[in-house]
Amino acid sequence: MKNKIIIVFIALICSIAVVLFYRTQFQKQYDQTYAKASESAKDAVEEAKTLVLEGQKLINKKDIKIPKEGQQYANVSIDRVHLDKPVYYGDNESILDIGVGQYMNSGLPGEGRPILLAGHNGTHFNRLQFVEKGDIVKLKTSWGNYEYKVYDIKIMTPEEFDTDCLNDQKEYLIMYSCYPFDQSPAPQRFFVYASLVSGPAIREDVK
Numbered sequence: 645m646k647n648k649i650i651i652v653f654i655a656l657i658c659s660i661a662v663v664l665f666y667r668t669q670f671q672k673q674y675d676q677t678y679a680k681a682s683e684s685a686k687d688a689v690e691e692a693k694t695l696v697l698e699g700q701k702l703i704n705k706k707d708i709k710i711p712k713e714g715q716q717y718a719n720v721s722i723d724r725v726h727l728d729k730p731v732y733y734g735d736n737e738s739i740l741d742i743g744v745g746q747y748m749n750s751g752l753p754g755e756g757r758p759i760l761l762a763g764h765n766g767t768h769f770n771r772l773q774f775v776e777k778g779d780i781v782k783l784k785t786s787w788g789n790y791e792y793k794v795y796d797i798k799i800m801t802p803e804e805f806d807t808d809c810l811n812d813q814k815e816y817l818i819m820y821s822c823y824p825f826d827q828s829p830a831p832q833r834f835f836v837y838a839s840l841v842s843g844p845a846i847r848e849d850v851k
Contacts, residue, residue, distance in 0.1 A: 646673045650835045652703055654841065658715055659728060661667065664832075666685045667770045671741055677809075680819075693752070700737075700745055700842075700843065700844055700845040701788070701844040701845070702845055702847050703754065703787055703788065703845065703846050703847070704846075704847065704848070705846050705847065705848045706716070706848075707787070708786070708787040708846060709786065710752070711733035711752075711810060712733065713733055713734040713748065714732060714733065714738075714739060715732065715733050715736055716731065716732050716733075716743065717731065717732070717752075717785060717786065718730075718731035718746075718753065718783050718784060718785045719731060719782075719783070719784045720744055720761065720781065720782070720783055720819075721781075721782045721784075722771070722779055722780070722781050722782070723777060723780070723782075724776075724779050724780075724811070725772075725774040725775055726771060726774075726777070727765065727771040727772065729743055729744045730743040730744065731743065731744045731745075731746060731761065731767075731778065731783070731836035732740075732744065733748060733750075734746065734748055735747050738764065738821055739769050740763065740764055740768070741764075743763075743768055744761050744762065744763040744768050744769065744819075745762050745763070746759065746760065746761050746762075747760040747761075747762065747810075747845065749810065750810050751784050752785075752814065752816075752830075752846070753785055753788070753815075753843060754785075754787065754790065754843060754845050754846040755815065755846050756789060756812050756814070756815045756845065756846075757810070757812065757814075757815060758809060758812050758815065758816055758817075758818060759783075759815070759816070759817050759818065760801065760810060760818045760820075761817070761818065761819045761820070762819075762820055762821065763819070763821050764790055764821065764822070765821040765822040765825045765826065765827070765828070765830060765834070766825070766828065767825055769819065769820075769821035770821075770825060770826070772819060772821050772825075772834060772836060773821075773825045773834065774834050775794055775819070776794065776797075777794050777795060777796070777797065778793065779793070779794045779838075780792070780793055780794075780841070781793075781794065781817060781819070781836075781838045783843075785845070787844065788843055788844040789843060789844030790840070790842065791814065791840075791841040791842045791843060792817040792839060792840055793819045793841050794836055794837070794838045795837055795838065795839050796835075796836075796837040797834075797835065797836055797837070798834075798835045798837070799823055799833070799834055799835070800828070800832060800833060800835065800847075801831065801832055801833065802833055805833065805835070815839075815840045816837060816838060816839050816840060817836075817837070817838040817839075818835060818836070818837055818838075819835070819836045819838070820833050820834060820835045821833070821834050822834070827834045
């Protein structure tokens with residue numbers, strides 16, 4: 645009887661030892677995986693910061709004046725096609741009658757989000773029809789000058805335009821007008837996409 649108790653006790657000790665061993669190994673693997681993931685996330689953040697710091701001047705968001713609806717805050721120009729127009733914050737009809745309008749739920753130049761500009765095809769954005777890939781679009785604001793390079797041109801219906809792209813965490817410029825040009829009403833839209841080339845970045849934590 646005494647031998648049986650000893651055997652059971654030894655078996656119990658061995659079982660506990662095995663459980664503790666595998667638990668320790670699992671915890672070690674978990675810690676290593678977590679450490680690698682944390683390091684990767686840290687590297688990604690530092691890389692993003694480096695890209696901004698190396699490529700752009702930084703401006704504190706507190707130092708710029710956010711435009712109000714209907715206020716002109718910029719000027720858009722494309723030298724090659726002789727386009728040079730004022731840009732207003734908002735895109736209602738009264739704004740589009742006097743210049744180019746910005747959809748207010750899109751980003752401002754320097755905010756790091758897509759910017760959506762609209763203009764009538766018979767007036768302010770009529771010259772947009774002559775734009776080609778590689779053209780440089782200039783946006784001049786009170787807080788800095790920006791340049792964007794045209795990389796794509798698309799013709800689509802209003803329903804085909806995916807507004808979810810405005811949630812992208814990357815700055816690029818979208819300009820559009822009704823299509824065909826010099827026709828009203830026009831069933832389609834003419835879209836020009838341009839990637840950010842230069843200009844200051846707006847940040848909330850700049851000292």
